[in-house]
Amino acid sequence: MDFDYTTEQQNFRLKTRAWLESTAAELFNDLVDSSQTTIESLLYTHDEDVWRRMLEYHRRLHAAGYLALHWPKQWGGAGAGVVEQSIYQDEVLRLGLPLYGANNFAIDRIGPTIMMLGTEQQKQRYLQPMLTGEEIWCQGYSEPNAGSDLAGLKTHAVPDGDSFVVTGQKVWTSNAHHAQFQVLLVRTDSSVPKHRGISYLLVDLRSPGITVRPLKQITGEMGFNEVFYDGVRVPRSNLVGRMNEGWQVSIATLMYQRASGGVRHPVERTIAELVDLVKSIEFERVPAAEHPYVRQKLAQFASDARCLRLGRYRAMTAQLKHRTPGPESSIGKLMATELNLRLAMFADEILGPYAALENGSMAAVAGGKWTSRTIAAREFTIAGGTSEIQRNIIGERVLGLPKG
Ligand SMILES: Cc1cc2nc3c(=O)[nH]c(=O)nc-3n(C[C@H](O)[C@H](O)[C@H](O)COP(=O)(O)OP(=O)(O)OC[C@H]3O[C@@H](n4cnc5c(N)ncnc54)[C@H](O)[C@@H]3O)c2cc1C
Incomplete structure (x- = not known):
């Protein structure tokens, strides 16, 4: 078995390294010097200038074709092979950069979940703006009394005409302060065993009735948030998978998340x-x-x-x-x-x-x-x-x- 890289693969590494080094230096060098941290950790910033730079980095990563190496070409990814992906990962980690620009939740787990289990209309509507960075995503799973026991969640959604009406609270929602969209786990049937009455929704965070409140951590940063829902209307077409069968969808997202973790x-x-x-x-x-x-x-x-x-x-x-x-x-x-x-x-x-x-x-x-x-x-x-x-x-x- 030959574990050596081919000349072509070595060239890909050199090209990728040069691109990442020069782009990161141009956008972030002064920040890393002063904060003594990795660029990846700046993803959750509340500083508008830093976030603007992160979005610019995202756009450049996409334009250069590195953002979604693992996504199929059909949905705007590169459909790259394992060697190219591993080289990209090695080089990103070497520099402490974020793997998926400013939209890590979307590119590593939510986009792949929609590709696998979403409707055609959802794929057409949501995947492209994830890549361009026009729509940033976050993940609304945990609640004050549902973390490890996620299936115990209480935020509920009631069907009403062509919408669901959502009421409840999520907590520890990373990056909700930057996001326009969220995947949200809600209870749609309380009369069945807890894993069976859950649904998985795509929610526009700009909808009336949503309040996002940042939480301050021991590090002084405010990377995650409480999110409150007060009678929020979500179109029924934003349901992923079937109603009350969202647990399976949520597990798919978690598996992608853990793989990237x-x-x-x-x-x-x-x-x-x-x-x-x-x-x-x-x-x-x-x-x-x-x-x-x-x-x-x-x-x-x-x-x-x-x-x-x-x-x-x-x-x-x-x-x-x-x-x-x-x-x-x-x-x-x-x-x-x-x-x-x-x-x-x-x-x-x-x-x-x-x-x-x-x-x-x-x-x-x-x-x-x-x-x-x-x-x-x-x-x-x-x-x-x-x-x-x-x-x-x-x-x-x-x-x-x-x-x-
Ligand atoms: C930095 C950060 C970012 C996060 N971002 C998000 C996000 O974006 N979206 C989101 O929805 N959530 C997010 N979370 C929340 C995270 O998913 C939960 O904190 C986690 O699932 C644990 O839940 P909990 O905090 O309620 O702890 P609990 O579930 O109350 O657990 C408390 C302790 O009990 C232990 N324990 C619980 N059950 C068992 C068991 N069955 N067996 C053995 N030990 C057990 C746990 O291991 C833990 O040590 C984030 C958390 C952190 C720290």
Whole structure:
């Protein structure tokens, strides 16, 4: 078996790298210097100028043909092969850029769900503006009492003529402050077991009766929101799948989400930064890079990151064969987010008391970026289904263990 890239593939890598580097430098360089963060983390900004740049990046990514490599050509994607996709992912992660421009929810999970289960009219109406960035999407699943137990959701929709009338509340809705559209899970029948009475709607967030309220996180950012629905009318033509059978549709979206959750963390980039860090500090009174414990940990991280990369390629191959990602997408999501957390915790450990110093503090190491990462890393082990839930899925649906 030949694992080497062909000359053509190597040229694609060089071209992609050059394009990403120059575009990112032109649009974002000053931001990364000052915020000491990745460009990907700027996706949820409330700063209008940063968001405008993110939209511009999205438009350029689409015009250059990189935005939706995995979408079929019929719907405006590139229909690219696994090698091109993996090269693009590697290069994006190397620079800490967002994979899908400003519209990650649309390109990685909602668009593919509509392609698979939407009506022809929905495909014609919604897919193209996702690509151009004219319509940004978010995902309305979680509620104050329905997170891990998502099927317990209470926001309800009542059919009325050619509309549904929606009333209730969602929470933790990432990017609702930028979005024009949302996929929304609603209860349409309370008299049947909870998984059976749910429907999946496409909702225009500009409809009368919708209020979006940002929530402030421990990091100081406001990436997600509460969304309130007060008698909101949604056309019946915006139902995806059949009424009361939205659970299956919602699972398809979640599988795509988890498959991409294994991709978004630039762990190899973080490991390279950790290697630089250990060359510049001491740990237990010896140069950290010479300390056996530090070296063992870094080697373990590097092996884990390589396994993750190979798992990423494998998931991509399955998608290219037009298989919806299955429960195994939980493995990538779990591994990536837990590794990302372990890297942050390790930086915390070797920095000792310096780890407590934030950006702006005189003695903060690397502008306090490791501190911000430690605070932020745990959120990814929760979003998209917690690590405990992923382990339950792997235990029950991949390994075939009895239900816990
Ligand atoms: C950064 C971020 C972004 C998010 N973005 C969105 C978004 O855009 N849209 C959206 O709809 N939601 C979003 N969420 C919400 C996310 O999906 C939920 O937070 C998550 O599903 C967990 O639900 P919960 O917060 O209600 O916790 P709970 O479900 O109350 O869980 C609390 C704890 O109990 C554990 N637990 C619960 N049930 C079990 C079980 N059966 N077995 C073992 N352990 C269990 C959990 O693992 C967790 O540790 C986001 C969350 C975060 C952190």
